[in-house]
Amino acid sequence: MANKCKFLAEPMTVAVIGCPFSGGQPRPGVDQGPIHLVNSGLPDQLQELGWNVIFDGHHQFEDITVQDDPPIGIVKRPRLVSSVAEAISKTVSGHAKAGQLPLTIGGDHSLALGTISGTLSKYPDACVIWIDAHADLNTVETTHSGNLHGMPVSFLLNLPGNGDDPLFPWLNGPFLPPNRLCYIGLRDVDAGEKKILKDYAVKAFSMHAVDKYGISKVIEMALDHVCPNRDLPIHLSFDVDALDPTVAPSTGTPVRGGLTFREGHYICEAVWETGLLVGLDIMEVNPSLEGALAVQQTVAVGCSLARSALGE
Template sequence: MTNACSRFIKSKNVSVVGIPINAGQPREGVEKGPAKLIEFGLLNQLEEMGWTTEHKDNEKLVASLKPSDDPDVLNLKQPKWVSAVTQSISEQVRQSAMDGKFVLTLGGDHSLGLASVSGIFAAYPDACLIWVDAHSDINTPASSPSGNIHGCPIAFLTGIAEDHPDFRWVKPCLDAQRLVYIGLRDVDVGEKKIIKDHNIKAFSMHHVDKWGIGKVLDMALNHVNPDRNRPIHLSFDVDALDPSVAPSTGTPVRGGLTFREGHYICEALAESGLLVSADIVEVNPDLEDENAAFQTIQVGCSLARCCLGEALL
């Protein structure tokens, strides 16, 4: 069974935007995630649910934007490539959102949040962001222990990051009070300080254990969307799920969301009528064995379907 469109998405048109990027972290293979989700039949699955789909794989675009030389700048690795890709694709996302389409972004590593969030918030300036992840991805260039940009997008989007020459195009579009985390369990010391200093609402797995996913999601929405009138962008990193559920991902952390908890988030947000866009990121089919990769791809597809209204009854 599928639910009706949201109050913001008036017709059942979905723009599926692939961002096959691996430059935000060190493991190859994550760039194959979008193509594998499509190969598994995601577009057909959405069409069977009554959605009209358009698909941009962006594989040639991402390859064409790779610079010949991309040295570390202010601690960040491959900043020119990440910046060029995310800036270019943010405009695709913005245009699709402005056209009234649901935007489903497939990754790729989570640095792509620079593209999806920038694009969605350009179209919906009053939107809020629900970031489902084992990690908070709010390191600044200076605080990042690794320099991997997939751990930094929120810092740029909120304007918390210090000035970086390659990311001056990123407009601080995200008010920290319109951001909420769900599923955190591997947060760097510097990130904990940033979250506390900026009073950012964050629900770790401790809170999910304590209150249950239903109450956590209600509390999250009460914080970022108290009147239930703001568009919602969901950014879902599959490493938010326990590795027993989604094993083929680059930075798995034990003790994550169950299959049902992850799907409940997507189902309930779709049911709210406020969800306008979603990212499904960090599926890496090259990690683990073939069965684990298949399982993770399958989960990525089912999360996407739930975002677009698939329900159990």
């Protein structure tokens, strides 16, 4: 662990937050991702890097049944996602305010409602680098599926397309300004999301940009945009489907043509080298998909991404 983070207390402590949650999307199994990552030794691996590691077990969430959680308009399981995200936000916030680095392992990417809002409660000037095949930027007005794992960024940006009656009343700021968000790895973006990206001038590097400039230049441009003076806290949110399915096959919404193993890890390494990382998400490992060898491969990649982001 060569660098130190300027925002973290000594001794350098990472709080591993296991979130076995799948309510933001319809496919079963993604709730088992955190359990597999921990069982494969992730906390011990981080300790070997020199971190003081806190892991108090996986979070258990309130059991809200489908009968108690009918859709609101098209949006599915809104009360369940809200309850879980609020709990995660408080947990992340508590660790951040104690000078620790929260590492949230999911679970589906709707959890970023909680992780990033928790980071912003401690670091209201934080910026976000979002690594994903998808923008997860749909609003209530633009979503076709109603699945909240495709919508968290729109709520974090407090976009008007989410209506006047808030789905998440606890989410009351600070919100993320569009100029402090940058995507890397996009290649499956809905029409409504493309319009939002354009209208709000959100910086996004698709796989075309990665091919054109190379990953080193892309991460430099991303950092130049969200953190030009290299002085703001950074939250890195990494969906493993940003990687090509040949690298991370066991994920719910794979899209061909993604980041290579090295490109994904280079992003993590480059963010760590800034000394500004204050929050990390590793999301959407689904061990129920693609068979035992694919699961083992994807879990191993999830662990190695976390290690790379934390100094390996």
